[in-house]
Amino acid sequence: MAVFDAVDYDQHSLLEALKASPDQEIEVLNLNGHRYLGCGWKNSKRLVLRGTAGNNLGAFADGPTILLYGNGQEGVGNTMSDGEIVVYGRVGDIAGYGMRGGGLYIRDDAGYRLGIHMKAYQDKRPVIVVGGQAGAFVGEYMAGGTIIVLGVNGSNRSLIGPYCGTGMYEGEIYMRGEVPRRHLAENTKTEVLHGEKDLQSILPYLMRFAAHFSYDIDLILAEPFTRLTAVDKRIFSHMYTGFTG
Amino acid sequence: MTLSMLTPAFTVGRNEERCIRCGVCVNQCINEVHHLDEDGFMWVTDKNCVGCHRCAVLCPTQALAITEFPLAFRPNNYWSSASLREIYAQAETGGVLLTGMGNPRPYRSYFDHLLLNASQVTNPSIDPLREPMELTTYLGNQAAMLGEREKPLLKLEVPVMFSAMSYGAVSLNVQKSLARAAREMATFWNTGEGGLHSDLKEYADSTIVQVASGRFGVTPDYLNNAAAVEIKIGQGAKPGIGGHLPAEKVSADVAKTRMIPAWSDAISPAPHHDIYSIEDLAQLIETLKVATNYQKPVSVKVAAVHNISAIASGMVRAGADIVAIDGFRGATGAAPMRIRDNIGIPIEMAIAQVDQRLRDEGIRQSVSLVAAGGIRNSADVVKILALGADAVYIGTAALIALGCHLCQTCFTGRCNWGIATTDRQLSKRLNPEIGAIRAINLLKAWEHEIKEMMGGMGINAVDSLRGNRLMLKGIGLEQHELELLGVTAAGD
Known part of the structure; x- marks a missing residue:
């Protein structure tokens, strides 16, 4: 395993050093806002990061496992194709933007615009699990995949911010607990699910979250979940009149 | 169904002396403008025509002519026929008008x-x-x-x-x-x-x-x-x-x-x-x-x-x-x-x-x-x-x-x-x-x-x-x- 101390590197030289490393497992210590780590990586490497990762961590990534012991900034997992990012801390805005595969597990909170434009295709089923809360615009324009917001970290903040699911037309958002309707977009419907049996389809994700962050799965399943989906899958189809004259 | 005030944009003229009833126009038009019935009559549905000329270009005897539908509104330098037709379309559907290709309006071209x-x-x-x-x-x-x-x-x-x-x-x-x-x-x-x-x-x-x-x-x-x-x-x-x-x-x-x-x-x-x-x-x-x-x-x-x-x-x-x-x-x-x-x-x-x-x-x-x-x-x-x-x-x-x-x-x-x-x-x-x-x-x-x-x-x-x-x-x-x-x- 190669170990790099980020103190010795600036933004660009750290990326060059990581790229040049032949090791399958790489650890970086003392990260201090270095950006674009793991960006565009198409491999099965394991990247262990300690400190604060800068913007667009794992953007366009296709396969690597990234463990971040610390907080992430904006754009974690931006347009990610495959792989897994596990954050032992919180992340900023637009995490998982346009994500089309792989998993993004966040122990604490996520900022605004979580999982916007997330989409699924065949075996590509992206999933985001947030242990704490998420800000406004969760799953805006969502076109597939799964977002789960658990609120298990004991914060008093609202589970999600307003405008959740705006413009959404595919995919599912699960929120642990009750969510005020005023925070949910018009074109969405909710149902309340209880326990392991109702939550069969997302149980593997919940188990994985529990394993990553040492939570008791029974504790997570103890509360009911609200499942949010789109009512009309063709939200814009009634808006237009084709003018052929 | 209420009356549509939209009249066709184009009219398809067929020169009967030239038409050989080959059916090319029928097959080529996805908008179903042309129809050949079992008695050998050719029918035309003008309102389906978008003016793409596919039929006219492929017609082996150049029997087809596509022209603007000859229905003139009373001359008006402010309200063009297009502006009327656009309003008719919106009044019928309540929709945002959708179109294709580039801006055709007569703005100055530098x-x-x-x-x-x-x-x-x-x-x-x-x-x-x-x-x-x-x-x-x-x-x-x-x-x-x-x-x-x-x-x-x-x-x-x-x-x-x-x-x-x-x-x-x-x-x-x-x-x-x-x-x-x-x-x-x-x-x-x-x-x-x-x-x-x-x-x-x-x-x-x-x-x-x-x-x-x-x-x-x-x-x-x-x-x-x-x-x-x-x-x-x-x-x-x-x-x-x-x-x-x-x-x-x-x-x-x-x-x-x-x-x-x-x-x-x-x-x-x-x-x-x-x-x-x-x-x-x-x-x-x-x-x-x-x-x-x-x-x-x-x-x-x-x-x-x-x-x-x-x-x-x-x-x-x-x-x-x-x-x-x-x-x-x-x-x-x-x-x-x-x-x-x-x-x-x-x-x-x-x-x-x-x-x-x-x-x-x-x-x-x-x-x-x-x-x-x-x-x-x-x-x-x-x-x-x-x-x-x-x-x-x-x-x-x-x-x-x-x-x-x-x-x-x-x-x-x-x-x-x-x-x-x-x-x-x-x-x-x-x-x-x-x-x-x-x-x-x-x-x-x-x-x-x-x-x-x-x-x-x-x-x-x-x-x-x-x-x-x-x-x-x-x-x-x-x-x-x-x-x-x-x-x-x-x-x-």
């Missing part, structure tokens, strides 16, 4: 108010048939400082590229035709935002791949399977709004290329939600450069809007290697009519202003300018280069070369020419081998015309034409317009 210079006596003109004429153009950041990393450049043998047109908006055979033509002519074609079909990977070295807000089909392989990456911010036909490929056009193959479920809408709203500022743009540009190992220039495409020079300056400072500007005549597969027809500014003004602004700020060398939106012919190319562009994108002209008749109904997906459709049967009507030849012919003809015009001016390299506004004179323009374009009046 191209048509600019004249080119030629040499006489004092400076000999050059005959491109006997003397070498250099059109080679490099696009990218050419301001590298000593010791800096070498910046990647695109090399074009002719300063004309094919505009972004996504698979889904156009058929795969359109992309195949343009990709082949681009490779043959040593220029580039652009995937648009709909991903890169596996059949087109072999053209990687001639391909510019686009990243738009929907991020359709954007993977590390996609980014690296190209000569350059273009971030699409805006489009001349619909500045300020995003893209929306209706579910009807998202066939299984389109879905595979975009990596979304088939027969679902493909929506890419106006902002990239990871770009709310110039600083954010800088980050996406850098992210793409990191993801492609600094091997590919990054282009950023925007629509020509009022404040374009300040916007372009910001884009250059954000690290864009190429700034592509799409003027208000730029076309689209689908856009709300009011937006297409009323938003943006002419590309001639935008390029003149941006080129001057970047020179004033001393950053013109750090970027190449690509002009798009309404380039109709080689003279337009020469004029826009003289106004300051490095190269142009052509979309509408390329589609016309492939057979488009500008009926402006691309959004229906029922294109009788096999261009703006993803229907398998309709797509077959465009043979990509023939399409490629037609596109190559167009570029070759323009290339020769550009060389002749340059030669006439006594210029033998396109580098000496770029931003050379002394080669332009304005005709019929106001003083302020001349100043904005940076040219003087004919005779001045």
Whole structure:
């Protein structure tokens, strides 16, 4: 395993050093806002990061496992194709933007615009699990995949911010607990699910979250979940009149 | 059902003496304008006709004539028949009017108010048939400082590229035709935002791949399977709004290329939600450069809007290697009519202003300018280069070369020419081998015309034409317009 101390590197030289490393497992210590780590990586490497990762961590990534012991900034997992990012801390805005595969597990909170434009295709089923809360615009324009917001970290903040699911037309958002309707977009419907049996389809994700962050799965399943989906899958189809004259 | 007040736009006349009842028109029209009944009578449904001319062009006896439907409204210089018909359509449906292709309204075209210079006596003109004429153009950041990393450049043998047109908006055979033509002519074609079909990977070295807000089909392989990456911010036909490929056009193959479920809408709203500022743009540009190992220039495409020079300056400072500007005549597969027809500014003004602004700020060398939106012919190319562009994108002209008749109904997906459709049967009507030849012919003809015009001016390299506004004179323009374009009046 190669170990790099980020103190010795600036933004660009750290990326060059990581790229040049032949090791399958790489650890970086003392990260201090270095950006674009793991960006565009198409491999099965394991990247262990300690400190604060800068913007667009794992953007366009296709396969690597990234463990971040610390907080992430904006754009974690931006347009990610495959792989897994596990954050032992919180992340900023637009995490998982346009994500089309792989998993993004966040122990604490996520900022605004979580999982916007997330989409699924065949075996590509992206999933985001947030242990704490998420800000406004969760799953805006969502076109597939799964977002789960658990609120298990004991914060008093609202589970999600307003405008959740705006413009959404595919995919599912699960929120642990009750969510005020005023925070949910018009074109969405909710149902309340209880326990392991109702939550069969997302149980593997919940188990994985529990394993990553040492939570008791029974504790997570103890509360009911609200499942949010789109009512009309063709939200814009009634808006237009084709003018052929 | 209530009465529709919309009368047909066109009427299809059939010369009965010429018609041989062969049924070609019946088979060729997806809109079911023609019908041959069992008694041998030909029936015509005028209201279905969009004026695409497919039947008339293929009719073996030239029996068909398509004219405007002869129903004249009382003459009115303010309320045109179009404005009435648009209101009828909206009163019947309550919908936003949707249309295709570029802005057709009679706004002033500055191209048509600019004249080119030629040499006489004092400076000999050059005959491109006997003397070498250099059109080679490099696009990218050419301001590298000593010791800096070498910046990647695109090399074009002719300063004309094919505009972004996504698979889904156009058929795969359109992309195949343009990709082949681009490779043959040593220029580039652009995937648009709909991903890169596996059949087109072999053209990687001639391909510019686009990243738009929907991020359709954007993977590390996609980014690296190209000569350059273009971030699409805006489009001349619909500045300020995003893209929306209706579910009807998202066939299984389109879905595979975009990596979304088939027969679902493909929506890419106006902002990239990871770009709310110039600083954010800088980050996406850098992210793409990191993801492609600094091997590919990054282009950023925007629509020509009022404040374009300040916007372009910001884009250059954000690290864009190429700034592509799409003027208000730029076309689209689908856009709300009011937006297409009323938003943006002419590309001639935008390029003149941006080129001057970047020179004033001393950053013109750090970027190449690509002009798009309404380039109709080689003279337009020469004029826009003289106004300051490095190269142009052509979309509408390329589609016309492939057979488009500008009926402006691309959004229906029922294109009788096999261009703006993803229907398998309709797509077959465009043979990509023939399409490629037609596109190559167009570029070759323009290339020769550009060389002749340059030669006439006594210029033998396109580098000496770029931003050379002394080669332009304005005709019929106001003083302020001349100043904005940076040219003087004919005779001045």
